[in-house]
Amino acid sequence: MIGVGKIKQYSNVLDKPLSKGKQEVSLSAFAFLFSELVQYNQTQVDNIAELERRLEDAGYAVGARVLELLCHRDKGNRRETRLLGILSFVHSTVWKVLFGKVADSLEKGTEHEDEYMISEKELLVNRFISIPKDMGTFNCGAFVAGIVRGVLDSAGFPAVVTAHFVPMEGQQRPRTTILIKFAEEFRLPSYEDSVHMTTLHRRNALGDIFEANNCSYQSTTKRSKVRLIYVPGLITCNVYDAQQEHDECVNALQQHGEGW
Amino acid sequence: MATTACFIIVSRNDIPIYEAEVGSAAKLHQFILHAALDIVQDIAWTTSAMFLKAIDRFNDLVVSVYVTAGHTRLMLLHDSRNDDGIKSFFQEVHELYIKVLLNPLYLPGSRIASSHFDTKVRALARKYL
Numbered sequence: 001m002i003g004v005g006k007i008k009q010y011s012n013v014l015d016k017p018l019s020k021g022k023q024e025v026s027l028s029a030f031a032f033l034f035s036e037l038v039q040y041n042q043t044q045v046d047n048i049a050e051l052e053r054r055l056e057d058a059g060y061a062v063g064a065r066v067l068e069l070l071c072h073r074d075k076g077n078r079r080e081t082r083l084l085g086i087l088s089f090v091h092s093t094v095w096k097v098l099f100g101k102v103a104d105s106l107e108k109g110t111e112h113e114d115e116y117m118i119s120e121k122e123l124l125v126n127r128f129i130s131i132p133k134d135m136g137t138f139n140c141g142a143f144v145a146g147i148v149r150g151v152l153d154s155a156g157f158p159a160v161v162t163a164h165f166v167p168m169e170g171q172q173r174p175r176t177t178i179l180i181k182f183a184e185e186f187r188l189p190s191y192e193d194s195v196h197m198t199t200l201h202r203r204n205a206l207g208d209i210f211e212a213n214n215c216s217y218q219s220t221t222k223r224s225k226v227r228l229i230y231v232p233g234l235i236t237c238n239v240y241d242a243q244q245e246h247d248e249c250v251n252a253l254q255q256h257g258e259g260w
Numbered sequence: 261m262a263t264t265a266c267f268i269i270v271s272r273n274d275i276p277i278y279e280a281e282v283g284s285a286a287k288l289h290q291f292i293l294h295a296a297l298d299i300v301q302d303i304a305w306t307t308s309a310m311f312l313k314a315i316d317r318f319n320d321l322v323v324s325v326y327v328t329a330g331h332t333r334l335m336l337l338h339d340s341r342n343d344d345g346i347k348s349f350f351q352e353v354h355e356l357y358i359k360v361l362l363n364p365l366y367l368p369g370s371r372i373a374s375s376h377f378d379t380k381v382r383a384l385a386r387k388y389l
Contacts (some may be wrong), residue, residue: 071329
């Protein structure tokens with residue numbers, strides 16, 4: 001027939017090309033789905049804290065995927081290595097793709113160094129939800145808080161993210177604030193230093209063994225200070241755990257004796 | 261064509277989630293790739309590019325690494341010097357990885373067990389390496 005195009009059928013999802021992201025989903029479909037998600041979780045838990053945690057975990061899974069997808073699609077394969085970079089990425093790109101508009105505001109907390117807040121007049125997920133009085137401060141925005149936590153955690157900036165209602169004067173409905181509190185290591189003078197300190201142990205563990213056994217220990221690349229020497233009989237394991245590898249190295253060396 | 265190459269995907273928590281070998285396989289390859297993880301971690305925070313070129317050498321084998329936004333490292337141990345081919349290889353595998361990750365039933369950080377993924381990665385390896 002003239003003019004009828006046939007959509008190419010793919011046998012496996014890995015063969016299908018990644019979508020361009022221009023599709024739209026009906027708001028009512030999403031509202032129904034989300035309300036069902038909340039209702040289902042309500043039947044599974046006994047208290048509000050547990051319900052919030054479950055919604056957050058659901059959002060975490062979304063956040064981890066959204067980060068990878070958007071960095072590939074919208075940012076041309078550039079990663080975020082700075083705190084402000086990832087925050088503005090969440091505030092604009094992620095919000096725009098998920099909710100159709102950038103977030104209302106991104107603020108830095110005044111009391112603590114490592115607190116940031118993303119505010120929204122009304123979260124899309126809360127639009128068709130009303131909280132009964134006996135649920136107190138429960139906020140279904142915990143799902144969005146989970147998404148933000150998923151994005152930050154996967155990008156290497158661990159944080160505790162929560163959603164709060166902030167009443168505003170002159171407005172009937174309270175504003176929602178996503179509060180982001182970053183983990184301890186950001187308080188160090190230099191974040192790069194702390195990352196450096198935690199990763200050196202793996203290289204040093206191997207280095208100590210080699211030095212203790214009087215092997216040469218020399219730099220071959222500009223950055224690293226350890227040259228790997230193939231130890232005959234060394235068994236490598238698939239569990240990438242520095243302590244275990246240290247022990248296995250020691251065992252292998254002891255077994256091999258001083259022959260080499 | 262049968263050059264030696266060892267390709268692994270390591271998740272954010274330093275757990276390997278996929279491994280593939282081309283040519284002669286040796287325990288040595290995994291050892292070298294594992295030891296290069298430290299260097300990757302240092303370099304990853306200094307640049308916002310995803311493709312980090314050759315970051316480590318051992319004899320005549322070179323380790324090249326590609327870091328995704330979620331800090332999943334695609335690491336390749338190879339003996340060729342074909343930078344462009346390797347970059348295209350990484351980009352294609354990255355797309356495949358995103359498609360696997362988008363599966364809501366796939367737990368991020370767990371092993372990729374799909375045989376179709378395996379077939380496609382090996383086909384890409386033959387094409388670009």
